Amino acid sequence: MTVTNSLNAHPLDFSKLKAFEQQLDDVMELIDIPELKVKLQEVERKYQQDPSMINKARLGIMYHETALNLSFISKSEYKGYAKKSFDQLNELFYTSTTTKELLPFISSYRASALSLVGAETKKLKLVGEAFDMFEDAVAKYSHISYMPEFLRGSVAENLPWIFFSKRKFAKKDHQAIIDKKEKNSDFANWKIMSFTYWGWANQHQGKKYRNQALQYLDKAIQLDPNYQAGRKRAEELKKKLKH
Structure with missing residues (x-):
């Protein structure tokens, strides 16, 4: 069964997807470092109290933001958060009971987390694997969610020149999101x-x-x-x- 046919057989509910987006919004794309550190403790505490699917997703994304913003400026304290993010999200990705409207977020952040693991460990093959994951997420979910192209574009624009074949996605993915936003004001x-x-x-x-x-x-x-x-x-x- 092709991806398209599979999606048609099990279409995502846009309103449910947007409801999940609202529940995840405060842990996505954080740029204020003091706020991020406070939020990390808060999200970890909530997950310990209630290890629900949404709280696990929030924690996985929070670990991603911690790795992205802190692991490269700290020599030890925040090392390993990219792997922690990948492990959390990978587990959710392969859990059969995970609500399908969460998958655009889980699959995209999972791929981005793996690219951060590759950067932190200097294992370049992991970056290639991350882009394979992005490719899958874009094919399945980019028609209804900005997340796969947004994160792939964000990763692509920060790659070193040796990944020239991947860096093209920075231009392509930003344009794709703008085009979809113009057709649907609720897209992003x-x-x-x-x-x-x-x-x-x-x-x-x-x-x-x-x-x-x-x-x-x-x-x-x-x-x-x-x-x-x-x-x-x-x-x-x-x-x-x-x-």
Whole structure:
């Protein structure tokens, strides 16, 4: 059975997916380090009190954010959080009772976590495996969720040059999310779009795309009045492009 036929046989419920997104929103794409440290303790405590499916997913994503933001600036304290994230999410991914509307988030963060494990351990083959996982998640869920393309694009834009065949996804995935958002205003929230507009502009800094890049940077800034998403980076890039 093809992926398309399989999805048609078991379609995801968009309203259920959005309900899960709301339950996960406060642990996704965290950039405030003090807030992240407090949130990590809170999410761990809640999982210990109630190891439910949603709390396990929240903890797996929280470990991902910890690894992404802290493991590369600390020599020891936060090492291993990428592996902890992958293990939590991988277990959920293979649990038959996991609600299917959670899978776009679980499968995407699972792939991203594996890429972080690869970066931390210098095992480059894990990055390749992570992109295979992304490919699967994009094929299955990108029609209904921004998450697979958003995280694949985010990982791709930070890869070293030796992964040139993977770096192309940074441009492709940001554009795909913008296109879907234009067709469906509920497709992605303000936080994701602020990061996405900045990401698009960051990948299109040449003169050919200058006007469009500046428009998207203005959108990234406007969507993020309290500097919780892409505003700071967008303001810095806008200043650079105007000089």
